[in-house]
Amino acid sequence: MSKKSENKIIEIKNLHKIFGEKTVLKGIDLSISEGEVVVLLGPSGCGKSTLLRTLNGLEKIQEGEILLDGVNISDSSSDWTKIRQKIGMVFQNYELFPHLNVIDNILLGPTKIQNRDKNEVLVQAEELLQKVGLADRKNAYPRELSGGQKQRIAIVRALCMNPEIMLFDEVTASLDPEMVREVLEVILNLAKSGMTMFIVTTKWDLQRQ
Amino acid sequence: MTKVIPLYTKALILTLKLASLGIIFSIIIGLLCNILLSKENKILTKIIHGYIELSRNTPLLIQLFFLYYGLTKFGIKLSETTCAIIGLSFLGGSYMSEALRAGIEAVHNNQIESGLSLGMNKWQLFRYVILPQAISVSIPLIGANAIFLLKETSVVGIIAIKELMNVTKSLIGIYYKTYESLLMLIVFYLIVLLPMSILLTLLERRLRYAEHGN
Amino acid sequence: MQNTGINLIFEGQNLARILQGLLITARVAFISIFISLILGFIFGLIYSSKNKIIRFFCRLYLELFRIIPILVWLFIFYFGFPELLDINIDGEVVALIVFIMWGIAETGDIARGALESLPKHQRESGMAIGLNKIQLYRYILLPQAFRRILPGTINLATRMIKTTSLIVMVGVMDVVKIGQQIIESNVLKVPDASFWIYGLIFFLYFIICYPLSKYAKTLENKWNK
Numbered sequence: 001m002s003k004k005s006e007n008k009i010i011e012i013k014n015l016h017k018i019f020g021e022k023t024v025l026k027g028i029d030l031s032i033s034e035g036e037v038v039v040l041l042g043p044s045g046c047g048k049s050t051l052l053r054t055l056n057g058l059e060k061i062q063e064g065e066i067l068l069d070g071v072n073i074s075d076s077s078s079d080w081t082k083i084r085q086k087i088g089m090v091f092q093n094y095e096l097f098p099h100l101n102v103i104d105n106i107l108l109g110p111t112k113i114q115n116r117d118k119n120e121v122l123v124q125a126e127e128l129l130q131k132v133g134l135a136d137r138k139n140a141y142p143r144e145l146s147g148g149q150k151q152r153i154a155i156v157r158a159l160c161m162n163p164e165i166m167l168f169d170e171v172t173a174s175l176d177p178e179m180v181r182e183v184l185e186v187i188l189n190l191a192k193s194g195m196t197m198f199i200v201t202t203k204w205d206l207q208r209q
Numbered sequence: 210m211t212k213v214i215p216l217y218t219k220a221l222i223l224t225l226k227l228a229s230l231g232i233i234f235s236i237i238i239g240l241l242c243n244i245l246l247s248k249e250n251k252i253l254t255k256i257i258h259g260y261i262e263l264s265r266n267t268p269l270l271i272q273l274f275f276l277y278y279g280l281t282k283f284g285i286k287l288s289e290t291t292c293a294i295i296g297l298s299f300l301g302g303s304y305m306s307e308a309l310r311a312g313i314e315a316v317h318n319n320q321i322e323s324g325l326s327l328g329m330n331k332w333q334l335f336r337y338v339i340l341p342q343a344i345s346v347s348i349p350l351i352g353a354n355a356i357f358l359l360k361e362t363s364v365v366g367i368i369a370i371k372e373l374m375n376v377t378k379s380l381i382g383i384y385y386k387t388y389e390s391l392l393m394l395i396v397f398y399l400i401v402l403l404p405m406s407i408l409l410t411l412l413e414r415r416l417r418y419a420e421h422g423n
Numbered sequence: 424m425q426n427t428g429i430n431l432i433f434e435g436q437n438l439a440r441i442l443q444g445l446l447i448t449a450r451v452a453f454i455s456i457f458i459s460l461i462l463g464f465i466f467g468l469i470y471s472s473k474n475k476i477i478r479f480f481c482r483l484y485l486e487l488f489r490i491i492p493i494l495v496w497l498f499i500f501y502f503g504f505p506e507l508l509d510i511n512i513d514g515e516v517v518a519l520i521v522f523i524m525w526g527i528a529e530t531g532d533i534a535r536g537a538l539e540s541l542p543k544h545q546r547e548s549g550m551a552i553g554l555n556k557i558q559l560y561r562y563i564l565l566p567q568a569f570r571r572i573l574p575g576t577i578n579l580a581t582r583m584i585k586t587t588s589l590i591v592m593v594g595v596m597d598v599v600k601i602g603q604q605i606i607e608s609n610v611l612k613v614p615d616a617s618f619w620i621y622g623l624i625f626f627l628y629f630i631i632c633y634p635l636s637k638y639a640k641t642l643e644n645k646w647n648k
Contacts, residue, residue, distance in 0.1 A: 095319050096323075268628055270599070272625070275625055364492050
């Protein structure tokens, strides 16, 4: 992977995470540069998901710093609603909103939270849906889709927020082998296009790509 | 006897008005309770739980008597309708609160994280993620509570009328008539309330099936 | 002057009379609950029969008591039937009849629900090892049904206790009626009698019903996991 620039998007310094009595993460240092793809591989339960989740504030840290574009986002005064718009997250269980169809799922964030013009977002959404091969499913509801399709939609939904970095939390863990391939393809293309990514997984084949 | 039918129709409309107001206020109180509970303030939570237990473990009749007769101690004299609405809302509020809470808790934590990851604040989360999903669980419960409150309202009406009739007990002739009228009242209520109750119960059952897919 | 309100409760015979009234309320409640549980369970067994006609009438009986408010039923038996049949029924007897009929219907429904919710294979494996119908119920089905029945019946008992407040309307000398009498005879001397007396009754109902409903919730949590 060639570094596109030396601009560090994420910097983690001396991160500690404690659950009750257990210190799950101790003294972690990590930096991710723009355009870089970092894959964290390891057995279940070693704390890699936890580390990923500290990056967008779903887990709080007890010690250390997290810097996004050089700004410390881990102190208590951070406004996470603004920060999370810059960090895209894809979950293991897709977590699309069941009461909304595909296109509404994708449009919700950009239009209601980022207050962007609906038509502009619509163009971007349809373009991305085309790229993942699901343009014809834009009015479908999540319950009508397969796991692989839902995960690809979840990726599109996160991308439409125009994040600086994409986080992937064990995104192929709930998928059948055939569907893993279609999702991997999307992730691979995304990496090739220069998106900064942090991927956590237990599966070797994902890392191999 | 046919002369009293218009009177009973008036009573019925009044019952429906009271019940509707009671139901609406109950839902508002229920919403308020859940919003307050979401603040996760220890004292507030204890107060709300105390309210719920208090209103669910005491009979409506006693609540109403206490409100109507008891509050004169503080110089407050409420009209019968106001008392009825307050009493119904007090009782109904706790039931609605539980109904809404069941719906809210049914929304998975993962869904909330999904909303958070898009940058939603608490209000946006509630409006776009929690509420739409909570409604489908809560509506059957809210419907059942509404039927319950409608029945209780008719009981309030009957009691109010009977209390009035007790005043005229001294005159034997009228006393005899009061039993007849009372019986007529009951029959009248049945003719109108029964189909309504059955309809509402059927509706409630259908909603429940839709929810559980049974 | 401020304290005469609450002192009214302890004045003279008042407390004794209130407790007497409470005894009557409790008597109606507990007899009704006790008989309802026993007969209701049998009703539940009948209700869960496969015969459509039996089920229809059982269902009809149940719905009649669910849709028509209990107060209306009390009036039907206290005012209605005597008028039709030209007899007199004592208020307390009316209360017992209505409450027991109601209790049987609801208990039966709870029991039926519990029995029908038992996994089918329990029944089948019981029959496979050669148990006859009675043994099947006694050793396998009933112990399991019991767990599903108990929280529901405690909830029903709580509701029945709360509903006893209505029997004052059919002339029973229960705790509410006695309270009203005390208030009536003292209303000139003690202006806030209503507040304290009704407050006391409110409190009495609460301390009976609250532990019951808490217990039911604990059981439900324990057994549902």
